[in-house]
Amino acid sequence: MGEFTDQEIIECLRSRQSHVVRYLSDRYLPMIRLLIYKAGGTPEDAKDIFQDGLIIMIEKIDSNDFVLTCKFKTFLYSVCRNLWLSVLEKRRAAANYLNRKLDEEITIDFAEEYDNKVYQDLIVNIYESLDPVCQQILKLYWEEYSPKEIAEKLGYTYGYVRKKKSECQQEFINKLQNHPDYRLIKKTETI
Amino acid sequence: MGSFIKYIIDYTEGNLSESERKVFEDELLHNSELKQEYDTFIYVNKTMQGNVDINSIEPELENIKIDEESKKLIEKYQKNPLKYDSIRDFVKSATLNSNEERINIEVNQINEEIREKNIDTITKKWVDEWNSDHPSIEINEKNKIRNFVTSSLEVDQNSNISKHNTPAITWYKSTVFKIVGFSVAASIAILFVLQTLILPTDPNELFETNYKPYQAITTITRGNETEMMNNQALMNYRQGNYEIAALEFDLLVSKDPQDIAALFFGGLSNIELGNYTKAIDLLSKVKAKNLDYTIEARWYIGLISLKTGDVEGAYQEFEALSKNPGFYQKTSKNILRKLKR
Numbered sequence: 362m363g364e365f366t367d368q369e370i371i372e373c374l375r376s377r378q379s380h381v382v383r384y385l386s387d388r389y390l391p392m393i394r395l396l397i398y399k400a401g402g403t404p405e406d407a408k409d410i411f412q413d414g415l416i417i418m419i420e421k422i423d424s425n426d427f428v429l430t431c432k433f434k435t436f437l438y439s440v441c442r443n444l445w446l447s448v449l450e451k452r453r454a455a456a457n458y459l460n461r462k463l464d465e466e467i468t469i470d471f472a473e474e475y476d477n478k479v480y481q482d483l484i485v486n487i488y489e490s491l492d493p494v495c496q497q498i499l500k501l502y503w504e505e506y507s508p509k510e511i512a513e514k515l516g517y518t519y520g521y522v523r524k525k526k527s528e529c530q531q532e533f534i535n536k537l538q539n540h541p542d543y544r545l546i547k548k549t550e551t552i
Numbered sequence: 553m554g555s556f557i558k559y560i561i562d563y564t565e566g567n568l569s570e571s572e573r574k575v576f577e578d579e580l581l582h583n584s585e586l587k588q589e590y591d592t593f594i595y596v597n598k599t600m601q602g603n604v605d606i607n608s609i610e611p612e613l614e615n616i617k618i619d620e621e622s623k624k625l626i627e628k629y630q631k632n633p634l635k636y637d638s639i640r641d642f643v644k645s646a647t648l649n650s651n652e653e654r655i656n657i658e659v660n661q662i663n664e665e666i667r668e669k670n671i672d673t674i675t676k677k678w679v680d681e682w683n684s685d686h687p688s689i690e691i692n693e694k695n696k697i698r699n700f701v702t703s704s705l706e707v708d709q710n711s712n713i714s715k716h717n718t719p720a721i722t723w724y725k726s727t728v729f730k731i732v733g734f735s736v737a738a739s740i741a742i743l744f745v746l747q748t749l750i751l752p753t754d755p756n757e758l759f760e761t762n763y764k765p766y767q768a769i770t771t772i773t774r775g776n777e778t779e780m781m782n783n784q785a786l787m788n789y790r791q792g793n794y795e796i797a798a799l800e801f802d803l804l805v806s807k808d809p810q811d812i813a814a815l816f817f818g819g820l821s822n823i824e825l826g827n828y829t830k831a832i833d834l835l836s837k838v839k840a841k842n843l844d845y846t847i848e849a850r851w852y853i854g855l856i857s858l859k860t861g862d863v864e865g866a867y868q869e870f871e872a873l874s875k876n877p878g879f880y881q882k883t884s885k886n887i888l889r890k891l892k893r
Contacts (some may be wrong), residue, residue: 382646383775391602410644417629419639431618435609449624484599503601504608534593543892 364388367433385415389434393441398477402447410448412437414441475548483543487536495529502526556589564593569790584650753890755858756864762883763855766820766848778804782813791819794824805834812838816845822854828856847873854887867891 365373367383373381390411397407417440421427429436432479501511512522537543562568563576580587612618632806666672785800801818804811819834831852837850854869870891873884 377642379642379646382643384645389602389605391598392605393602394608395599395602405568412640412647413629416639416643417625419643420629420636421625423639428857431615432609434605435612436618436622438606438609439613439618440625443619443626447630458772481599485603488600488603499600500604503597504606505744516614527558527561530561530593533596534557535587537592538589 368431370433371427371429374422382415384477385437386411389437392434392438394477395439396442397445400445401478404477406448410441410445414444417444425513429546435486435506460541479542480546483540483546484537487540490536491529491532494525495532498522498526499529508539556586556825557593560561560586560590560593572790612627639697755861755863755891758887758890759855759858762887763859766817766852780809784812786817789821792824794821797821798825798827810841812844816849819849823852823856828860832856847880848874854884858887863891 365381370381371384390407393411393414394404394407397410399401401409414437418437453546488499491499496516498511501514502508506514508526510523511517511526512519514521517525559576561575568576580590584655601810635859699764781800781804785797785804788800789795798818798821801814801821804814808814816838819831819838822828822831822834835849835853835856839853850869850873854866854873857863857866857869867888870884870887873880874880874888
């Protein structure tokens with residue numbers, strides 16, 4: 362399960378190995394995006410918060426007395442969440458200030474932020490509409506269990522899990538692509 | 553919609569062979585529908601993985617100590633961000649991994665140099681000279697240079713040299729152009745052109761240059777008996793067991809004479825076995841149905857015609873393909889030029 366253990370991640374970051382940064386970005390940026398989009402952030406916000414969060418953690422990891430007391434991804438998420446909250450506070454303060462100072466109304470296009478959130482919600486809703494077996498298998502797949510491990514956990518055959526997973530993924534994508542909200546979002550080309 | 557999903561799943565799970573993977577990646581560059589579906593698939597999986605990650609860490613997040621610790625770190629960072637500069641540089645350069653980002657940076661650097669050295673003015677003059685009716689370069693000379701470049705690129709593509717040239721080849725090419733002046737390079741082009749102008753390219757040579765076995769893609773799923781037989785035959789085809797594949801496709805066709813895939817791949821298997829008459833017979837049936845694989849069938853019929861010396865037959869197929877926007881259009885036009893038609 363997974364490519365790097367938490368200890369390996371810490372050692373690679375200490376020795377400044379770039380490939381682990383790319384791994385962390387690929388693996389954990391999606392959860393940071395979910396966090397950011399929920400509060401109306403943009404993909405750039407997500408990228409910036411993720412990078413800043415990682416920078417903050419590396420500075421801490423460099424210290425020899427650093428000890429990880431939870432999962433690496435938990436700590437990363439906590440740092441990014443608090444960082445994002447501080448950014449939102451500053452933006453609210455800035456927006457209030459601008460609203461007081463300027464005569465004309467500032468119109469900001471929130472289409473992209475709105476679409477990101479709608480898209481995320483849509484994906485989750487479609488997942489929840491799949492049959493329970495699909496939900497179980499796909500959840501374990503996203504938790505990085507192999508088909509063999511999934512089969513053992515759920516009491517199915519390996520062949521069945523592979524076939525069912527493929528069918529569930531097809532159903533997922535088909536439902537998504539046929540949803541009117543998906544077509545609207547794709548039409549606006551904000552995502 | 554959703555027609556590529558099985559293919560995409562096989563690719564992402566590493567179920568394709570090396571050559572199949574290359575075909576998929578090449579198709580990803582040219583097929584916008586496939587690209588969109590692929591991007592959607594990846595995005596959905598990443599999003600749901602993120603969702604699962606958040607659900608799994610939520611119990612730990614309730615630990616107040618973690619929250620307090622992370623707030624302290626952020627406060628420290630915000631008080632003195634300069635202290636983190638070297639770490640910031642490391643993270644930013646490490647995350648600059650995508651080719652697109654690297655290319656964008658390189659393009660920005662190039663644009664900056666163009667502005668500084670006013671290169672646009674110079675190159676605009678060159679382009680105007682090239683395009684004008686009374687150029688300083690004669691029209692014949694232009695055509696010779698054009699043919700030289702085009703045929704060089706075709707040789708490069710057909711000999712399966714990596715598009716990212718090996719260092720040795722890159723060194724060689726750059727050294728040649730440094731040492732040899734423009735006029736000498738044009739003289740070399742003239743030699744190629746003379747050969748092209750005086751003698752049409754041998755049809756057999758055209759076959760050898762352009763023929764590549766068609767990459768069969770199949771998904772590894774179990775279905776009914778016919779589907780399993782089909783997968784088995786395709787697997788034999790992919791593994792180069794053409795005699796067995798040809799027999800298996802014959803069996804499939806005997807069960808269902810309308811099975812276009814079996815007709816098509818049966819035809820291709822027979823090409824590999826040198827059974828050109830049978831190959832043309834099977835591929836012609838595919839062509840006649842005007843459904844799946846029609847364009848591909850025409851392409852291979854055209855190539856077989858070159859091989860067997862039926863230049864007229866070859867011309868008909870490549871003429872039709874040259875009018876059809878798609879994968880084979882450009883190469884068909886080149887072949888027609890070389891057939892001197």
